[in-house]
Amino acid sequence: MTRNWLEGHDTVVVATKNAGKVKEFAHALQKLGKAVVSLHDYPSIPDIVEDGDTFAANARLKAKATGDALGVPALADDSGLCVDALEGRPGVYSARYAGEGAADSANNAKLLQELSQIGAALAEPELSDGSKPLSRAQFVCALALYDPATGEFIEAEGTVDGIITDRPHGDGGFGYDPLFWLPQLGRGMAELSKEEKGAISHRGEALKLLMTKLGIHNE
Ligand SMILES: O=P(O)(O)OP(=O)(O)OP(=O)(O)OC[C@H]1O[C@@H](n2cnc3c(O)ncnc32)[C@H](O)[C@@H]1O
Numbered sequence: 001m002t003r004n005w006l007e008g009h010d011t012v013v014v015a016t017k018n019a020g021k022v023k024e025f026a027h028a029l030q031k032l033g034k035a036v037v038s039l040h041d042y043p044s045i046p047d048i049v050e051d052g053d054t055f056a057a058n059a060r061l062k063a064k065a066t067g068d069a070l071g072v073p074a075l076a077d078d079s080g081l082c083v084d085a086l087e088g089r090p091g092v093y094s095a096r097y098a099g100e101g102a103a104d105s106a107n108n109a110k111l112l113q114e115l116s117q118i119g120a121a122l123a124e125p126e127l128s129d130g131s132k133p134l135s136r137a138q139f140v141c142a143l144a145l146y147d148p149a150t151g152e153f154i155e156a157e158g159t160v161d162g163i164i165t166d167r168p169h170g171d172g173g174f175g176y177d178p179l180f181w182l183p184q185l186g187r188g189m190a191e192l193s194k195e196e197k198g199a200i201s202h203r204g205e206a207l208k209l210l211m212t213k214l215g216i217h218n219e
C-alpha cells in the first residue's frame, strides 16, 4: 500500500476534457469529501496528444502532462470500447472513431454502420423490445494518478462486459452507453443512475482499485 496522495487535497485534478467523465468522478469523489476540477478549468494547458498504444499509456501521458503543468497530483482516465466482432476496435481510438473531435452520436452511428456492414449478429434471442444483440463488447478504463513531486504513478484498470445492440436504450451516461446492453442486469448502461453505473462500470471498478492502492476505504 502507498501513502494517500490525496490527503490534504480537498480538490482532485482530473486530466480530462470529457464532461461525462467529470460528472462521474465528481459523484464518486464527493463521497470522500473531495471536489473535482478538470482541464476545462485550466484552458491554458495545451492539448495533450494521446498517441500511446494502450489505455494505460494514454492515461499516464494525460496525468503527467497535467500534473507537471500544475505542480499538483493529477488523475487521468483513458477508456474506450472494445468490440469482439471488430476484433477489439475502436479500442484506444474510441474517441476519434468517426474522426478527430467526433461527437458521441457520430461515433455511435459509425459503430452501428460498421457492425451492419459486416453483418454482425449474436446467436441469441432478441431483447423484449425487439432490438437485436450484435456483438459482445467490453468497456475498459485505465486510471493513472501522477505525483509531479516524485514522478511516481499509481495505476488501476477496470472492465465491464456487455453486448452491443442495434438500437439505443436510455439517454443517461455518455459516449457509447446507449448501445451497451448489460445482460446480467437486463438494462442498458444509459438506463443506469450515476450511482448504479459507478457500482458496475469499468471506471467504477478502476476507481475502487485505485482507492484501495491509496489505502482509502470507500464503502
Ligand atoms: O481524453 P479525455 O479528455 O479524458 O476525454 P475523451 O472523451 O477523449 O476520452 P478518451 O480519450 O479516454 O476516449 C474515451 C472514448 O470512449 C468512450 N467512453 C469512455 N468511457 C465511457 C463510458 O463510461 N461510457 C460510454 N462511453 C465511454 C468515450 O465516449 C470516448 O469516445
Ligand SMILES: [Mg+2]
Pocket (backbone or CB within 6 Å): 050, 095
Ligand atoms: Mg481523449
